[in-house]
Amino acid sequence: MPKSKSSTVTSTSACPCGTNKPYGQCCQPFHLGTRLPATAVLLMRSRYCAFALGLGSYLVDTVPPEKARDFADRTVARQKACWVGLEIVNTKAGGLFENVGFVEFIASFVENGHRGTLHENSRFLRHNGKWLYVDGEMLP
Template sequence: MQPCPCRSSLNYQDCCQPLHLGATADSAEALMRSRYSAFSLELVDYLIASHHPSKHSPNDRQGLQQSMQNTRWLNLQILDSEPDDRVEFIATYEENGKLGQLHERSNFVHENGHWYYLDGDLLPAPKISRNDSCPCGSGKKFKKCHFSTSS
């Protein structure tokens, strides 16, 4: 039993895996969580399939594969989820040995019984102080976990 990468507190097979195998998300937040897990697990086909078809480009697959080569996704924090179509989140990752955060307000659309990621507005990442909890989700203070790799 593997914990779900989206940090929902459920096991992967009870959370995001059914969506990755073809089940339909019942909300924008469920799709957001499954997309984060897909980034963590490098499920390029799922990421392309769950992105709205109007936003596809010929370079999607190559771009996703390149971004995944040096990125390890560490933690997902949902800040706000509007039932209709928006999810604000912070995703923490490590890229080329440096800690980073993606803070986004994502827009989703529900069409023909399926949720799709449409686009997102990037927001400033929160400032992390040495004595704050590390955003990677380890439970350690930032200075004892990732401070040395991100300064």
């Protein structure tokens, strides 16, 4: 497992997901399991944040169980990049009283000294009250 980078972010520093809220009042309660993200976009932000902090177990815990093994391999590969920014482009459904949602986002990363972006329309489903990332469509 890659070494956790979370030691550089405390509950009072700005949350890596880009909300300008302190981590302790943004994604940290989700990562600690004390709260569940109420909407698809909150799960999206907390998953981006988990990528940025190297919290692999949170990433695996927020996909359907049957996808967890497959996803764990991809997660390790993506963690080699340094995630430097998240822009939510569009959201569709995924609200408090819905069970399916879509979030289009652009995540920026630096890998081997080169900046790149990941543009994806992600699909989320709520299962037993808990939002899960199901899959995503890569966009140009």
